[in-house]
Amino acid sequence: MPLNSKIEPSARLSVAPMMDWTDRHCRYLHRLLSRHTLLYTEMVTAPAVVHGDVERLLGFDVAEHPVALQLGGSDPQQLAEATRVGCEFGYGEVNLNVGCPSDRVQSGRFGACLMKEPALVADCVQAMIEASTGAKITVKCRIGVDDQSPAEILPAFLDTVAARGVNSFTIHARMAWLDGLSPKENRDIPPLDYELVHRMKADFPELEIILNGGIADLDTALEHINRGLDGAMIGRAAYHTPTDILATADRRIFGQDTDTSAEDAVAGMLPYIENHLSNGGRLNQITRHMLGLFSGRAGARQWRRTLSEQAHKPGAGPEVVEQALSHLTQTAA
Structure with a gap:
C-alpha cells in the first residue's frame, strides 16, 4: 500500500x-x-x-x-x-x-x-x-x-x-x-x-x-x-x-512484511521488567498495561487473573509474567 x-x-x-x-x-x-x-x-x-x-x-x-x-x-x-x-x-x-x-x-x-x-x-x-x-x-x-x-x-x-x-x-x-x-x-x-x-x-x-x-x-x-x-x-x-x-x-497500515504477536511482546518485556525492578520500580506498574494482550484468546482470563493477583505483591518479578504465560498456554492446550 x-x-x-x-x-x-x-x-x-x-x-x-x-x-x-x-x-x-x-x-x-x-x-x-x-x-x-x-x-x-x-x-x-x-x-x-x-x-x-x-x-x-x-x-x-x-x-x-x-x-x-x-x-x-x-x-x-x-x-x-x-x-x-x-x-x-x-x-x-x-x-x-x-x-x-x-x-x-x-x-x-x-x-x-x-x-x-x-x-x-x-x-x-x-x-x-x-x-x-x-x-x-x-x-x-x-x-x-x-x-x-x-x-x-x-x-x-x-x-x-x-x-x-x-x-x-x-x-x-x-x-x-x-x-x-x-x-x-x-x-x-x-x-x-x-x-x-x-x-x-x-x-x-x-x-x-x-x-x-x-x-x-x-x-x-x-x-x-x-x-x-x-x-x-x-x-x-x-x-x-x-x-x-x-x-x-x-x-x-505501513506496508511492511512482518507481523508480531502477544508472545513476542511478552518476551520483549521481560528484560525491560528486570531493568525497571533493578531501579526500584514495581512489577504492577508495568503489568497493568499487559492485561489485554491475549484478549479474546483461550486462557486470557487466567492470564489477567495471575497478573492482577500476583504482580502487586512485594518482591514480585518476571517469574509472575512467565507463570501467567504458562497458565495461558496450559489453558489453551
Whole structure:
C-alpha cells in the first residue's frame, strides 16, 4: 500500500494520548507490537514541565520512537518553554491539547474550552513553533464545544491556527459538552461526525488531517485512510486489546512484511521488567498495561487473573509474567 509522501508515515496510525494509561511502560509495550505506529505521552501541562520534575514527567526510552509529547496549556510563553524542554528530551513531535473536556482542564483555561479561542491557540502554536528545535508542532482538537456549530467553527478554527504554521491536526469527531457531561460521557455521548472531518480534508487538502473518535479496529482505520484522510488515531481499543490493533499494523497500515504477536511482546518485556525492578520500580506498574494482550484468546482470563493477583505483591518479578504465560498456554492446550 503506497504511503502519502506529504505526511510523516507514522501519522497513518497513532495511539491516542490517554491520562493514566499511555505512560512510558505502556508505550514500550506498544512499540514491541508495532515498530511504526505513532505513540503519545499522557497529556502533561506546560506549567508542570516548567516547574516540576522534568525527568519523571518527560523521561522515555529511545526505543519508543516515534513518540510525541502532548502538552496542555494556554500561556504561549509557558508552552514555548515546555516545547523547548521536550525537544531537549528528544521528542519528535509536540502536540497541543485542544480537546480534553475535564473540569480540571477547563479551570486551567486549556483543553477543549480553547475551541472558543482560536486566536489564543494560534498564538500558542506560533510560540511553540518558534521554540522548537526540530520537533513537529501539531494540534489535537474537537469539532466544537457546547452550542457552537461545528460546520461553521471548525473550518474557521483550522484556518486561524494553520495560518501560524501548524499543518497537522488530529480531530476528535465529537463535540465536547463542557456543561452537563462528564469527561467519560464526552467520549461516548456526543454523536460522531466523521463526514465533517472528511470535508475538512477536502477543504484543506494541504493540511494533514487525522481522525480520532470511536475507531475500534484497523478495518475502520483503513476505511477512512483509503477515503482520503491522512491517518487514524485509536484510543481505548488500542489499550484494552493492543494485540488486535497493533500486532498487524506494520503490515496492514505501513506496508511492511512482518507481523508480531502477544508472545513476542511478552518476551520483549521481560528484560525491560528486570531493568525497571533493578531501579526500584514495581512489577504492577508495568503489568497493568499487559492485561489485554491475549484478549479474546483461550486462557486470557487466567492470564489477567495471575497478573492482577500476583504482580502487586512485594518482591514480585518476571517469574509472575512467565507463570501467567504458562497458565495461558496450559489453558489453551
